[in-house]
Amino acid sequence: EVPLADGEPLEPYDRLFDAAVNSYHRNDWQGVIINMERALKNQQVLYQVKTHCRLQCNNQTGFVSSASSRDFLFDLNFFNTVLRKAECLRACKSTRLGPDSLHQVTEETQLEFKRRTPYNYLQVAYFKIKKLDKAVAAAYTFFVANPEHLEMQQNLEYYKLMAGVKESDFTDLEARPHMESFRAGVRLYTDEQFLASIELFEKALVQYLQADMECRALCEGPYLFDGYSYMEYNADLFQAITDHYIQILSCRQNCAVELASRPGKEKPIDNFLPAHYDHLQFAYYNTENYEKAIECTKTYLLFYPNDEVMNQNQQYYEAVLGDQLARHIDARERVQVYINSSLLEKELLYFANEVFGITFIDPDAWTPENVMPVKLREKQKTERETAARISEEIGNLMKEIEHLVDEKTKESVEIVKMVREGGPVLYDGVQVVMNSKMMNGTQRGLMDGVITPNQCLELRMLSNLAASAGDGYRGKPSPHTPNERFQGVTMLKALKLAQDGKVPLSSAKLYYDVSEKVRRILESYYRLEKPLHFSYTHLVCRTAVEGNQVERADLSHSIHVDNCILNSEALECRKETPAYTQRDYSAILYFNNDFEGGEFIFTELDAKSITARVKPDCGRLVSFSSGSENPHGVEAVTKGQRCGLAIWFTLDPRQTERVRKWSLCRVW
Ligand SMILES: O=C(O)CCC(=O)C(=O)O
Numbered sequence: 001e002v003p004l005a006d007g008e009p010l011e012p013y014d015r016l017f018d019a020a021v022n023s024y025h026r027n028d029w030q031g032v033i034i035n036m037e038r039a040l041k042n043q044q045v046l047y048q049v050k051t052h053c054r055l056q057c058n059n060q061t062g063f064v065s066s067a068s069s070r071d072f073l074f075d076l077n078f079f080n081t082v083l084r085k086a087e088c089l090r091a092c093k094s095t096r097l098g099p100d101s102l103h104q105v106t107e108e109t110q111l112e113f114k115r116r117t118p119y120n121y122l123q124v125a126y127f128k129i130k131k132l133d134k135a136v137a138a139a140y141t142f143f144v145a146n147p148e149h150l151e152m153q154q155n156l157e158y159y160k161l162m163a164g165v166k167e168s169d170f171t172d173l174e175a176r177p178h179m180e181s182f183r184a185g186v187r188l189y190t191d192e193q194f195l196a197s198i199e200l201f202e203k204a205l206v207q208y209l210q211a212d213m214e215c216r217a218l219c220e221g222p223y224l225f226d227g228y229s230y231m232e233y234n235a236d237l238f239q240a241i242t243d244h245y246i247q248i249l250s251c252r253q254n255c256a257v258e259l260a261s262r263p264g265k266e267k268p269i270d271n272f273l274p275a276h277y278d279h280l281q282f283a284y285y286n287t288e289n290y291e292k293a294i295e296c297t298k299t300y301l302l303f304y305p306n307d308e309v310m311n312q313n314q315q316y317y318e319a320v321l322g323d324q325l326a327r328h329i330d331a332r333e334r335v336q337v338y339i340n341s342s343l344l345e346k347e348l349l350y351f352a353n354e355v356f357g358i359t360f361i362d363p364d365a366w367t368p369e370n371v372m373p374v375k376l377r378e379k380q381k382t383e384r385e386t387a388a389r390i391s392e393e394i395g396n397l398m399k400e401i402e403h404l405v406d407e408k409t410k411e412s413v414e415i416v417k418m419v420r421e422g423g424p425v426l427y428d429g430v431q432v433v434m435n436s437k438m439m440n441g442t443q444r445g446l447m448d449g450v451i452t453p454n455q456c457l458e459l460r461m462l463s464n465l466a467a468s469a470g471d472g473y474r475g476k477p478s479p480h481t482p483n484e485r486f487q488g489v490t491m492l493k494a495l496k497l498a499q500d501g502k503v504p505l506s507s508a509k510l511y512y513d514v515s516e517k518v519r520r521i522l523e524s525y526y527r528l529e530k531p532l533h534f535s536y537t538h539l540v541c542r543t544a545v546e547g548n549q550v551e552r553a554d555l556s557h558s559i560h561v562d563n564c565i566l567n568s569e570a571l572e573c574r575k576e577t578p579a580y581t582q583r584d585y586s587a588i589l590y591f592n593n594d595f596e597g598g599e600f601i602f603t604e605l606d607a608k609s610i611t612a613r614v615k616p617d618c619g620r621l622v623s624f625s626s627g628s629e630n631p632h633g634v635e636a637v638t639k640g641q642r643c644g645l646a647i648w649f650t651l652d653p654r655q656t657e658r659v660r661k662w663s664l665c666r667v668w
């Protein structure tokens with residue numbers, strides 16, 4: 001029978017004992033008897049309750065040490081292994097390290113190493129003894145983790161100019177192999193050197209998994225008493241094991257963050273491990289290795305089973321390879337094992353969170369929803385909503401402030417811009433035809449040879465195919481003039497149409513790649529210090545309707561400014577909604593010249609005085625800053641079809657075109 005299953009709380013027997021002794025000194029014999037007998041009883045009840053409860057927990061959890069079931073001696077077996085591991089660990093410590101206390105390093109020292117401070121000293125020392133190559137490597141290694149360190153930046157600039165210093169001296173001596181391989185892989189991948197990138201990504205994966213194992217092994221350190229004082233800590237065996245083990249699990253989970261982090265960068269790379277397979281599937285596809293491509297999509301889908309794009313990619317690759325062959329291809333087993341064990345850890349951590357209130361923040365985005373307990377899920381949802389609201393409010397505030405600052409700095413920026421334009425165009429075959437001065441303005445550029453005639457044809461075809469799939473033959477009526485029809489294809493639409501098989505995947509990819517090329521050219525030509533981000537990308541054809549074009553007085557696209565609302569009467573331009581105020585640079589790349597009219601014109605703020613003209617032609621790129629310094633428009637297209645690619649860029653990464661964020665490497 002269970003003693004004291006419910007009912008009043010048990011009175012501690014030490015108090016009863018004291019009361020009995022007090023009674024004794026007062027010669028209160030009744031009091032002695034009552035209290036002392038209750039003390040004896042309660043002491044026994046306490047013993048019974050404790051043992052009963054513990055035995056019950058043993059039975060309930062199969063953690064039994066009685067010889068009655070199949071789980072015979074489970075705990076002894078378990079602790080047998082634990083003890084052996086402890087012995088082994090002790091042995092591996094003592095061989096080289098000596099006593100444990102010898103290596104207890106303070107947090108400050110650890111931090112100095114994390115900040116790579118030793119290299120700061122080395123840099124100076126090597127410089128003094130004129131070992132330049134080593135000085136440069138030390139300086140560089142330090143700078144990678146301390147990018148805001150101006151002095152080191154200057155040192156590096158200075159080293160660059162010095163005779164005898166080689167490019168290869170600028171190496172990061174603390175670079176982590178998996179990260180180096182991954183980054184080198186991405187670099188090649190971006191340059192479309194897929195075969196070479198595959199080798200690096202595969203190498204990165206091996207290195208990643210090795211680093212992950214090492215990181216996890218290092219988690220098994222001493223228990224960290226943070227939050228409460230160890231003087232008051234009096235957990236029993238199982239609570240103590242739990243507390244310590246949960247700490248270790250949480251450290252192991254953090255390895256995903258640890259491995260995705262880069263020195264000197266605040267945020268780890270998003271989705272780091274899955275991204276390897278994402279890049280790989282596309283690289284394999286590009287090298288026509290469909291088996292491997294499928295293997296990698298399947299592996300990626302282990303993380304995100306419902307990812308639409310990846311599922312479509314897989315179906316596509318399977319169709320190309322043929323079902324017979326595709327059927328036998330599995331996801332990578334090592335990754336399945338990784339995911340399974342990580343999920344088990346997460347479940348334990350969430351359990352500990354619910355029951356013991358030990359905080360756990362899941363570092364992975366791929367965890368399936370049902371792993372998190374419902375209550376916690378709801379709590380986090382409301383917290384996220386609150387956070388989103390707050391950040392929106394802050395965002396609005398920041399925008400207002402930025403706007404004020406913008407206005408103030410505009411003029412000085414303008415002057416800087418003037419001086420800066422004219423950087424290299426990066427690609428063979430691209431020539432600068434006119435600069436700002438030749439086009440009587442600021443921040444204007446005209447280039448030829450940006451794409452080839454074949455690419456012009458393919459993109460024009462894409463535009464027409466997409467239009468007939470959506471807006472009907474030759475597009476919708478133009479929003480700018482009744483005399484033309486207008487068809488526009490956004491990046492997103494092109495990708496969707498490609499996925500639905502309505503336009504060739506290769507054309508959509510060309511669209512994507514060409515836009516990226518333009519982005520890089522602009523970034524370099526205008527010598528921008530901050531990267532350009534896509535704000536909006538639009539393939540546009542304007543087609544003259546048949547007949548009545550002779551006496552046209554209207555424009556194909558009236559004079560406007562891309563990031564503010566032009567009031568040509570008042571000679572002012574208001575940078576406020578509904579203008580696309582985030583736009584900083586505009587570019588239009590033309591595909592053809594077999595039409596009449598349709599010249600691009602720059603004007604003054606009055607929208608009348610033309611300052612420069614551009615006649616569209618295949619591969620010709622006109623670009624300019626999107627502000628009031630560059631009012632522009634398009635003259636009437638009186639015959640035929642005029643096609644091009646219009647791209648607007650922003651310097652504000654938060655305003656990046658949505659499709660770019662997810663299509664970067666897993667669309668095709
Ligand atoms: O098509 C062109 O040449 C210019 C178009 C333009 O300025 C715009 O869409 O904002």
Ligand SMILES: [Fe+3]
Nearest residue numbers: 560561562632
């Ligand atoms: Fe425009």
